[in-house]
Amino acid sequence: MARPFRIVAITVLGFLLSTLVDLAFNTESELGLHTLFQIRGPQKTPDQVVIVAMDEASETHLGVGQDLTRWREFHAKLLDQLHHHGASLIVFDLQFIAANPSVDPLLANAMRAAGKVLINECVQKFRRGVEDFYGREECSDRNKIPAISREGEPATTLSEQLVVMRKLSPTPVIAQAALDSAPFYLINDSENASIRESWTFYDALAEAPSLPVLAWFYYQQASSANPEEQPLSAWLTAQRRACANSPNLDHRAKLLICAGDSRYLNYYGPPRSLRMESYADVYDGKVTDLQGKVIFVGRANRQFSPGKSDFFPTPYSDSRTGKMAGVEIMATQFANLLEDSFIEIPAPVWLISSLFGLLIALLLVGFAGWPGIVLSLVFASAYSGSAVWLFGLRHWWLPVAGPLLIQLPLSWLLSLAWSRYDLMRERGRILEFVSRVFPQWVGVLPAAPGQWTEAGIAGTEKDVSGLCLATDIEGYTTIAAQHSPREMWELLNTYYQVLGHPVVSHDGVIADVTGDAMMAVWFDAPVSNQRRAACLAALEMAAAVESFNLSSSLAPLATRIGLHEGELTLGSLDAGSSSHYRAIGDTVNIASRIQGVNKYLGTRILASHSIAADLDDIVTRPVGTFRVVGRTEPVTLMEIVGLKHGSDAQPNEVHCIFANGLAAFQQGLWPEAVRLFQAALACDANDGPSRFYLQKALHYSEMPPLAWNGIVVLDSK
Template sequence: MLQRLIRPVIIAAIAGSIAGAVSTATDLELPSQDALFRLRGPLPTPEHVVIVAMDEASENQLGVGQDLTRWRAFHAHLIQQLQRQGVKLVVFDLQFIAANPAVDPALAAAMRAAGNVLIGECVQKFRHGAADFFGREECSETNKQTAVALEGDTDAELPEQLVAMRQIRATPEIAAAALDSAPFYLANDAEGSKVREVWTFFDALADAPSLPVLAWTYTRQAAAAFADSGQSGSAWLTERRRDCLAAEDRPAPTGLGADFDKLLCDGDSRYLNYYGPPKTLRMESYADVYSGKIGDLRDKVVFVGRANRQFSPGKTDFFPTPFSDSRTGKMAGVEIMATQFANLSQAAFIEIPMPFWTVSGPFGLAVAGLLNSRRKRRGLLASALLAAGYAGFAVYTFTAWRWWLPLAGPLLVQLPLSWLLALAWSRYDLICERKRLLNFVRQVFPQWATFVPAAPGAWHAERHLPPTRPERDVSGLCLATDIAGYTAIAAQHSPREMWQLLNAYYQVLGHPVISHQGMIADVTGDAMMAIWCELPPAKQKLLACLAALDMAAAVEAFNQATPLAPLATRIGLHQGELTLGRLEAGRTSHYRAIGDTVNTASRIQGVNTPLGTRILATASIAAELEGIVSRPVGSFRVVGRSEPVELVEIVGRGDAEPNPAHSRFAEGLAAFRAGDWFEAIRSLQAALELDADDGPSRFYLQKAVEFRRNPPERWNGVVLLDAK
C-alpha cells in the first residue's frame, strides 16, 4: 500500500520539477497565452476610452506627412475642439522634446486653458554605448546619445552587465503648461517579441509612474490628495511608491481604493488583457476630430498618438500582440497605452493567481495516481481525459476570471514525462517479477529453470520446450443448432446461392455466441456447435441461454430480410464433460469439441421438430436461473441414449409477458406423465384454445389421444423418440 502511494508522489515530483525548470528557463508558456486569447476571442470595449489616431488619412488632409514635428501646429486647435466636447482627460502619446517657437506658445496656451492634458516623456535604454539603443520613435534623433557621452567620456563603453536608462522631458514651456507628464516605455526590439507585459512604475527611473497609471490616477479624482501635498500627480505617486518599497509592512491606505493601493505596493509590471486585435478600441481619425466631425466625446478619456490604420507592417512604433497575425497586423503604441489605462479602470489585468508548482503539483499527483492504477490502458486514457479537462478549466478561468494558468508546462512536458516514467516503472516491475519467478522456479522446480525467461522478450521457443498436449478435458456447456428442412431448401437453389445464404446466416448466428463469451467449436453444413467453458457454472448457463434467445431473434429478423427461403433454426443446450482438442487428418488438423455432451446437445435440438419449439435445454441448465423464463416439456429418450433426458423450453427473458396457455399445458403434462389420458386431453385442449400455436400442447394432445386408444404396456412417463 505504501508503495502505491510513494510511486505517484515520485513521478509527480520528477515530472513537475522538470516541467517547472523548462518553463522557467524558456518562454514555453508564452504561446499558450496567445492560444488562450484567441480561444477567448474579443471582449466588449470600454466606452470611456477613445483613441484619436494620427493616421494616413489625417497625414494627407493636413499635409504633414510622416514628420511628427509638423503635427504640433495642429495640436492646439485639437485640444480646443476636445474641450468643447467636454472630454475628461487628454493624453498625448507624444514627447515634445525639441522646441518649436513658432507654434509652442499657442499649444502651451491651449494646454493651460484646458487644464486636463497629460503628455509623455521619452525613455531611452542603452547597452554597449551607442551599439544597442532601445527607444520609441518619438525620442528625437538629437537625443540619441549614449549614457557615457552624457557623462562627458565619449571614448568609454558600457560593460555588458550594465544597462542604463535615461528619461528626457518635454521642453520647459510645454511641460509647464501640461497638467502632468510621465514616461510610457515600449522596447523597440529588433526581434519583434510580443508585448504582453507593461510597466506600471519605472523603479529604474527613480520610481516614476507610467503615463497610463498617471492618467488613471487623475480620473479617480485624486486632485485633493495632490493639492494637500502641494505636489504634482506624478511626484505624489512616486513618493507613495517609495513608501511602499521602503516599508516592511504595507503602508496605510491612500483612501483611493484597494486596487489603487495594490498597484502602488505590488510589482512594477502587469500582464495586459487585450480586448481584441489591433484597432479593436474605438479609434477616430485626427482630421475628423480636428474638423469637428466627431461629436460624442463627453466625459471620455482621449489618447492622441500615431496609429496607421491602413498599413502597419514596416511602420515604426507598432508592436506585435497575442492577437497579431498576418491579417490583423501589429498594434500601435498609443492603443497599447489605451489598453493599459482601460485595464486599470476596469481592474481587468491578466493575473497569474498562483505559482507554477501549486498547479503542477496536484495535476502531477492526479496524473500519476491514474497511471498507477492496475489497468494501465484505462489509467492512460483517464490521464488524457484529465489533461483535456484541465485545459478546458484553464480556458474557462482565463475567460471568466482573467487567470493565466500554465498550459504548456503541464500538458506538453509534465504529462508526457509522467507517461514515460510510469511506463519505465511498469517495465521495471515486470523485470523484477520475472526475476522473482525465476528464483522461485530454481528453488522449487530446478529442472524447469531454463524455460522461464529472466526478462521480457527473453523467451526462446527453441530451448527444448516440453511437449504440449493437443487436447484438454473441460466441464462445459454445448449449444447445437440445425436448420429444419435444409435438404429441401438446398435442392431449390444453386450452390452459389446457398453459399451466399449460409455465409450471411452464420454471421448472424455467430455474433450472439461471441458477444456472450462463447466459442464456436464447429460449423458443418447447416449445423453449428458452440461451447462455454472455463467460467463459473451459473454464468455459463446464463450466457448460453441469453445467446440462444438472441440467436433465435436474430434468425427471425434474418428470415424476414432474406429473399430466399427462411431458415427455421432449432437450438439445443446440454452441459457436461467434453474434450477440446486438435484432430489430425492427414496433413491438416481441426480443432473440435468431442464427447457425449456434444452428441446429446445435437439430439436435443432435434426434439424441437416434433414439439414445434425453437430452444430446448436439459432441465439442469434452467434450474434456478434468474433472468430466464422456461417451462418443462417432458422426459425423452433420444436416439443413441439409454438414459432419458428431462427437457425444458427456453421461452424468453425474465421480463417476457406470461403466457396463460403454459399453466394449462403444465396441468396437461402432469396428467399425461401420470397416465391420466382423459384429464391430459382436457387440459391440453384448454391450452390450445388459449394458444392455438403452442407446439408442445399439440404434440402431447396427439400422444394422449393415441395412448387412450392404445395404452402402453409399461408407462413411466418417458416419451420415446425413434428419429433424430
C-alpha cells in the same frame, strides 16, 4: 515504498522539464497565454476610451507626412475641439522635446485652457554606451547623447551587462502648460516579441508612475488625497516610496502602487478594437460624441504598414491584422485599470504545475496502464477547460503549455516504462516459481515447465498426435498493475498449484507457463481417453479457480480455457546454457485462439467440435463456427458446460432455444434468429452466447453480409 517514490518522481521530473523548457523557449507566454487569448476571442471595450489616430488619412489631409514635429501646429485646434465636446481627459502619446518657438506658445495656451492634458515623457535605454539605443518617437537620434563616458582608450568596449535608462522631459513651455507628465516605455521595446506586460511604475527612473497609471488617478479624481497640491506624478512617486505608511490610499490604489511594477495586459482584441477616430475628422469637428471620454492622441495607422515604427506584436497580431500601435497599448492599459481587468496569475506557477503533476502521478500510479492514462487524459481535459473558462470569466492565467505539452506526455512515458519494468520482473519471478513447484507434478518429462530432466528425452524431439489445453487470465494486466510484485507473486504461487493439479491428476503434462498463461498437453494415449481426460481436467480447473477466487483476499483471476487436438512436436529448445521444453505446432496456436473466443461468448471453456462431440457423460453445446485471427480454415466450437448427473437428465431449455437460434443464424434467417436469442435471454439473462449472437443478428438484419456462409469472423484475439 515503490508507489510513493514513483508519484514523487513523476511529479518532480515533469515539473523540472516543464520549467527548463519554459526558461529556454518562454513557452508559457509565447504559446500558452497566446492560445488562451485566441480561444477566448475579442471582448467588449469600455465606452470611456477613445483613440484619436494620427493616421494615413490625417497625414494626407493636413500635409504633415510622418514627421511628428510638423503635427504640433495643429494640436492647439484639436485641443479646442476636444475641450468643446466635453472630453474628460486628454493624453498625448507624444514627447514634446524639441522646442518650436513659432507654435509652442499657441499650443501651451490651448493646454492651459483645456486644463486636462497629460503628455508623455521620453525614456531612453542605453546598453554599452551608445552602441545600442532604444527610444520611442521623438526620442530621436539628436537626443542620443552618451549617458556615460568611457574610460581609457577610445576603442574601449563597455560591458554588455551595462544598462542605463534616463528620462528626457518635454520643452519647458509645453511641460508647464500641461496638467502633468509621465513616461510610457514598453517592456519589449527592444524585442520583436509580443507585448504581454506593461509598466505601472518605473523603479529604474526614480519610481516614476507610467502615463496610463497617472491618467487613471486623474480620471478617478484621486488628487483629493494629495493635500500638498503637488503634481500627481510626484505624489504617486512619494506614495510608492513609502507605500507601507500610506493610510490615505484605498485598497485598490494601494495594491496598484505597492504590488510590483508591471501588470499583464488584458487585450480586448486585435489592433483597432478600441474606439478609434481619425485625427483629421476630430480636427474638422466631424466627431462630436466625446462627452466624458478619455482621449488618447498618438500615431496609429489605420492600414497596417510593416515599415512603421512604434508598432508592436500582441497576442492577437497576425499577417491580416498587423501590429498594434503604442498609443493603443497605452489606452489598453488605461482600460484595464478602469475595469480592473488585468490578466492575473492566481497562484505561483510552480505551485499550480506541481499540483497538476502530482494529481496526474496519483492517477497513473493508482490506476496503472491504460486506465490511468485515460483518467489522466480526462483530468487534463477538465484542467484545460477550467483554464479557458477562468481566463474568460476572471482573467486568470493558469499555465497550460507546460502541464499539457510537457508534464502530461512525460508522465505517460514514465508510467508505461515502470509498467513494463514491473511486468518483466514479475515474469522472472513466475519462471523461478515454476522451476520450484512443477517437479512434483511431472515424473518422466519436464522437471519444471519448460525444462527436461536427464531421465526424460533431453536433447530429442518427438512428433505426436495429441491434445492441447491453453489457459489465460482475463484482465491480468489490469490486476497486476493494482498490486505490488510481491503480492502478485504470492497470488500466482497458489494459483498455478490450483491450476496444475487437475492436469496432473488426469495424466496431462504441463508444457509451459508464461506470465498469465499455461499450456498442458495429452499424448501417447487412446484418443477417446485423451479427450475425456482433458475435458474433465478443464472442468475441475474451472471449479478449482472459482473456489480459489472466493478464498483469495486479492482480485479474482477469471480463467478462460481452450482445447484443440492435432499434430504436435515436443522437444527442448536451447537458449544459452539451458534447455526449455516446449510443445510446438499449429495445434498450440489454435488452442490459444479458441481460448480467446471465450472473451466474445462470455463462456469459460471452449473446445473444437471433434473433442467434445462424443462425450456422453459431459454436457456440451455447439456455439458456432469461427474464423479466428491468423487462420484461414474455420473451426467449429463446443462449450464444455459440466458433468451429466444421472441417465435421465433433461435437456437444458436455454440450450435448446439457443441451438434453434444458432441454426436460424447460420441459415441467414435474421428475424427468426433474433426472436429465438431474445427468448433464450428471457430464460437466462446471463447466457453469453445468446447475447453475442443476438447482437450479430440485429446488426445483420440492418446490414446483411454480401456473401453469408454461416461463419463468424473474429478480427482480434
